[in-house]
Amino acid sequence: MIDIVNDKYSYPKFAVVGHPNKGKSSIVSSLALDDSVQIGDTPGTTQVKRGFPLTVDSKVIYELFDTPGFQRARRILSWLKEQEPVSADKRPKVVARFIDEHREDKRYLDEIELLEPIINGAGIIYVVDASKPYGPEYEVEMEILRWTGQPSMAILNLIGNEDYRDEWKMALGQYFRLVRTFNPVKAIFSDHMGLLESMAQLKEEWTVSIKVAIGILNNLHQQKVEQSVHAIVSNIQSTLSYVYVQEIKAEKATKEEQKSAKEKYRQEIMAQEKKMEKEIEFIWNHRSIGKVENLVIFEDIGLFSKESASIFGLSENELIITGASAGAVGGLSIDAAFGGNTLFLASIFGGIIGGVGAMVGFGNLYEVKILGKNLGKRELTVGPMKNLNFPYILLGRSLYHASIVAKRSHALRENIELEDEEFFTEQIIDSDTRKKLEKLHVKLRKGDEPSSEMIEEYHKIVLQSFLRLLR
Amino acid sequence: MQTKTNKLSITSYLNFAQLLEVYRGNHEENRLFALKYKSPDKKPIKMLLLWAKEYRFHLTQGLNSKAFVAYIGTTTQLLAFLFLLTGFLTGLGLLSYSGDAPVNITYYLFFAMIVPLLSMLVSLFTMFSRGGVAEFFSLFLSLHWLDKLVSFLPLESKKTFSKEVLLPDELTKWMMIERMQRISLLFSIGLVMALIFVVVVKDIAFGWSTTLDISVNSFHSFISTIALFWKDILPSAVPSLELIEISQYFRLGERLDKELVANANQLGAWWQFLAMATVFYAIVLRFIFWIFSYYGYQKILHKELLSLDGVTTLLREFSTPFVSTEATQGEKHLEIVKEDNLQVQNFMRKSYPNILGWNFSKDEILLANDSKEITYSTVASVGGSNTFLEDENKAKSISKTALLYVKSWEPPTMDFVDFLELLIENKKVDTIHIYPLGTVGRYYESDAKDISIWKRKIQGLKSEKVWIIDD
Structure with missing residues (x-):
């Protein structure tokens, strides 16, 4: 059984999640200052979660997780809803149970990879491509993430030339505490620091660590x-x-x-x-x-x-x-x-x-x-x-x-x-x-x-x- | 690698330089090393020598320092012995006394005092000059020429290091100056030994003579000035005016002055003065010079060690926290499927019995039909906010040909593939046309890259029923 981590002294973790091909790996690559991350326009480029810890003399300050995109979100939400109704505070346990019960189920490999760090205490960084129109199919993913009960923020990544940020903001604002625009390809150092400042606001206990990380960087x-x-x-x-x-x-x-x-x-x-x-x-x-x-x-x-x-x-x-x-x-x-x-x-x-x-x-x-x-x-x-x-x-x-x-x-x-x-x-x-x-x-x-x-x-x-x- | 006390020597310098040629570590390793040995008294040189000790195992080939130090040691010992012998023999020569004429103290003083003082002056000029000027002054140092002479000797150790050891000019200069003081000291010791030996075994009469018009009083003043440094400690080593007067002799006449002969018993009293002059000017001063040159040599050794290529980086890595933002585990790379045997059509039919829209609302499907001037029998929205059960029923209910609109910018998820497989499994369906649409803002025009993603995914299904529309 997965333990839901609520250790306030552990270092902050963030899982970068979202639909396939929305620039999750680009954001991780940019924030982790690592150009070895495989970034592709083929969906499913990221197959397993990968942790990118910021360490100073081997001490981890925070950790980012690059994750595969959602593949069968509707089925998962459907499973979650089929369970005995629980109050909101028990929902993360239901998600944890889903992971435990489906660990060997090949259909949900991607979802387990992306949900596991969240259930283990990682904050959520949900990435969408705001250069494309909003679609209600995203609500299924956002709902699953809401079930995890972890602090979350959304990033509007402008991959293309069009700009649908306003409609995205209207929708994302209902699910996420913070919504920020961040283009990993064009981002310069000050943009990185700005995003980290936003991440520091997600959870009170993380603020000090993230501020330390900003100083280190x-x-x-x-x-x-x-x-x-x-x-x-x-x-x-x-x-x-x-x-x-x-x-x-x-x-x-x-x-x-x-x-x-x-x-x-x-x-x-x-x-x-x-x-x-x-x-x-x-x-x-x-x-x-x-x-x-x-x-x-x-x-x-x-x-x-x-x-x-x-x-x-x-x-x-x-x-x-x-x-x-x-x-x-x-x-x-x-x-x-x-x-x-x-x-x-x-x-x-x-x-x-x-x-x-x-x-x-x-x-x-x-x-x-x-x-x-x-x-x-x-x-x-x-x-x-x-x-x-x-x-x-x-x-x-x-x-x-x-x-x-x-x-x-x-x-x-x-x-x-x-x-x-x-x-x-x-x-x-x-x-x-x-x-x-x-x-x-x-x-x-x-x-x-x-x-x-x-x-x-x-x-x-x-x-x-x-x-x-x-x- | 270095001496037990971690003191910097030419051996540790050469070994360190040789190690830097083959190994420099990386920031992480070097920082870890620095943290391991972290203590307030760890000075840069000490840390560098400790580092060299830690990583000495990288020096798998022979140490260049071994041959070099052996060569320098042998030549210095050889020259030191020669200088001691020369000093002794010079002393014997200068003090040779046949009884016919007294030993002229001015000759002795020239070799015991003036020559060493001149040599020290040249050493001083060499110390404080650089480049060509220093080279010029070094030409006046006997060791410069003796080293050249020795270098012609077919010594095995020289062959071993001559190509590998290239010392910086300043270091070579200070090394030579330091060695010069050492061997000169031995020359003077040889001189004093000769004086004492001769005084002990012979009864010598000393005198002074000069062509110059120097009065007894002037010579007395000169001698008193020389003896200034020991006149209070050892008054007997300061010749009196009377002694100087009776010691003077002239070049004319075959016989010695009567007064000189009459006072022959007093003439030997000069030896104390000569011994003190040699001890003070040739030994004590030289010793001070040696200490000074040794200090200068050590200082330059430190300076040159710190200016070795790679040392700045090493010290920076010692003192700078190692920050890592990279992934700790490797990446599982996705194999990209090549596009071949694609089932692609570049035109659409004008009429379809079934039109489905994946993640499109019914209104959006109708708008697209209008835009593409397609007639239809039934229209249904699948995916999105529909449940999987609803989609399953729709997939089972259709027959013949189906047109399936998809959002070209949204890559096919496994949720979509599951639905498509239901359609493929439906035996009443003979053809499925998948039409990736662009955004309304772009009049449904899709990017070639997005179409390519769809083509590759559909190709992977290997179904003869499914075709991609790329118009």
Whole structure:
């Protein structure tokens, strides 16, 4: 016999229930920050209940249950009503008896899976698709849930484009204590917290635990932001100071050797960017992001491409202002043809001298040197990156990627396309701030070790920009 | 893994760095570890070393530190012995006395005081400079060249670690400075030993001589300044003006000064001063320097350990509560049935003898008939708020062909399948057309994805009677 749990000291549990295919798993995936939950448009994707506990150092704060949808609700209600009439306070026991008596009955596997956690004390989160019209067939399910006697709320999930929320609210209001709209696919962190606040209101005894959970999740969010910024800044540091070294036998490097060294240098920088992206996806718990077809945000927009420069680089004017004000290097040269033909990956080597701009090619983006070595061997070195615009392209791409990942709902299984927006970096980091950033860029370009204060200031600027993007 | 006291040493540093290369744990494990050893006095280094001890079993390959420490230990011991011997032999050389001329104390002072002081000054410059400047100063340290010489020796232990152990420049520098103080100390001890030995076994006359125009008084002041630190403790080790006066000799003349010869018995009194000068300037000061360099070496060892790749994450994981929101059990994945051999019609008949509406009211069915211009004999509402018994009766009462309207957006539940099976079992029914309708707002137009769900479900029934209308 199932024990009906009324232990007020046990942690709160919530069963996400409803009709099949109404986004129950999406809501769980979104709230549990877990993108491994199988979400499908095929009814019955969820076959058994699955618990998603929020644990802090192995202590459970609350637990969410993803459950299969109702399949034979009418038969269950009919069975419940056929029993000897009981007062409302005894109805949960009748539901518990139904579970006990039908545990081996294959017809009710889904219902038992979804009713069991409720009878064991879980609060009810009933999910409906409010983009489709209300139907009286839902009343059977709602009635069964009412029989369980557990605190309940309804979530209006807008899966499609139509909006039938008003008619749903009229009906749901008669069965549930709270009715809230929540779109798991579009929900951002503040929406999650708002929903948790609502869940805290379901039962007085749960309020403290849920408030604690909100605090924990807020801290966790803050930590993830900090870790992402750390990953971005570390990558910028290592990329800008990176030097590729290749041993050569002759006195001078051949054209082929130079070409190959430059290519390897670029590949290493791109690999570092990919590694950082993976790290950020891991931080935000998007473990399955790589499995989504065509999800790679910058798939067609390479780090060294014209598009990347036009979206994430600085405009020519801003580049001159930034370069000149930072007093980077002597002389100005604008690389008007990065990768052959872009204006935005201009290299400014120093302050403006009489407004004279010299055009340099792709090969001049980074320093190529031949260094002598012991025993007659010589080394060809490529780097560090001399291009003035490159740090902004890298920073812009990193911030863009991180903000997309951080804001991406764990319920989302689709691709996000890069918006066609010019000068993204310029929009999020103003000229004054860029001057501060440039100090570190200059230091790294020279191959010098930046001070911890300098890195800390850089970190602060990136953090502010990232937080602005997350709003 | 580390010393018994958990004190940081080069061995524990190297082992820790090697462990980080192969194992870093994860947040959950590392947090659990930190909680296990949680106590107020657990400092980061101590925690890291304890962590390394706990997970040392991951180091299945040989420890790099073993060969490195063996190599450094052997070379340092070898050099220490050589320095002690050199100090002793240098002392014997400087104090060699044939009786023809006194031992010139200025030579001795140069090696016992000036050379060590210069060496300490160079050590000081090396300590407080970085990069190229530090490298330049280190060129003046004898150990720098001796290490290079030793590195040419075909030592087996060097071969073992030379590729694996790459110490940071600062750490290498401080290691060398610390070792330098140790072996220099032994050189000075050798010098003092030689002085004591010679004084004991020989009767030596000391004198002083210089080309420079230095008066006796000036030389006395100079000597008194040198002896400043012990003049109160050991006055006999401070040469008097008289001793200095009688000890002076000149380069001209084959014979010694008469006064010098006359006072030969007093000339040996210098030895105490020389011994004290060596003890204070070459031993005590060097010892202080060694303590200082050892402290600096330990400090840099701590700093370098904390800046190893992965340490920041490890420490963060120690101190940050591990929050998990993921499911504890795996997911049972649904097998998606491929669409094949579907019984689909893309047109409807103009007339049906029986029209049923699953979860539709009678009015809604009539509206749909109107819209689709379908004539009919009987219309009935099934599902929804009807009881299963009512539906059973309706299913048994119809014959020939039946059109069954369903809500395309509501996936087929088992409740529906049960009803459909009643229709299929009804031998009077020869054909069942299932027509998934869209919402009225969309003029009954359905989404292809919703139709597809219906097709798959009906296909699963494997009944030749049932057809899906997809117009």
